[in-house]
Amino acid sequence: MDAISLPDADAVIARARLGDPIALEALYRAYSTSVYNLARRICRTTEDAEDILQETFFEVCRSIRNYRGDGSIWGWIRSVASSKALMRLRRNKYRDTDQLDDELAPTRAVSTALRMDLESALERLSDTARAVVWLHDVEGYTHEEIAAQMGRTVSFSKSQLARAHARLRGWLGEEVPA
């Protein structure tokens, strides 16, 4: 998911690197929605997402001198945001509702009336599975990159993605009759 392009990005980044508050605010305005959206899709609450938004741009303001321009500015900001979001997940140690859902699965499986919309189904995934789905399928991170950010293996990321899609398929009532 691309962020809104920043007009005259090079000049803004150059000024931001010098600590120009107007340039830093321009970066915030250009990318805050994308950062918030990523954070909100990974974390469960708006409060967490807003905290991540603030932490991300605080880090951006502090560390923009270290941005070497190797990749896009959005790619760099996004990596800061996803790192903060995953850190927040680890810190909060949310209850893994996916495990709870597994226990309730037989009841739900027989009730086709409980079909969920995609947004609700995404929310219902475990934190880890939801983060992997979002980072891989929406933000475009590779399994290698996700594994590195999560401190896990590539196969862990792949299996999380497969399990998540299997669950989404079931919850959305998309199973193909054999």
Next chain:
Amino acid sequence: MSTHLDMAQLIALRDGDRSEPGMADTQLHFGRCLTCQAELERLHQRTARLRALPRLEPAINRFPAVRELVQVDRRQRHWRGVATIGIAAAALLVFGAIGRDLVKPARLDAADQLQSTIHESQLLEQKLHSLTPDARVIDGRTAVVVIQLEDRIASLDAQLAQTDQATARGRTGTELNLWRQRVGLMHALVDVHMTNATNVGL
């Protein structure tokens, strides 16, 4: 392959992931299985729907809070920098003082010792003068000894005169050494004359 593809295999197909084991069999099955083809299509659609979810926007502008945090951070960094410089300066002063105290006694010792040695030499000069050696007759052998001592003292005096023109660095040590030699010779000279005076007195 008798069973349908699982989700991991479907995702590997979607992503073109050739690292998955048995991809040749997977592709072979997929090419013949309408169910798996439909499943992959649903996976594509689900992924597209995920990407099309509405963008969620923050309710409040967090930038004022970010700006405040940045300013606080800058102030803290500034004061940390000032404190670091202050500590470094204080450390320099402390080490300077310690260093001076460590070095100063040695310098003072050398200077004191030089002054003390010069003073001792002056006392010996006075003592020698009080013995009025020129007023006494001395034997030839003693006269040779006295001449040798006086020549060596004259030689030392010449060297001491040269050290006065040298640079200050290291002068104290050389002077002290020469003055000590001079004092030793003066003691010897005084002893010779005292012995001669005593003998004459006898």
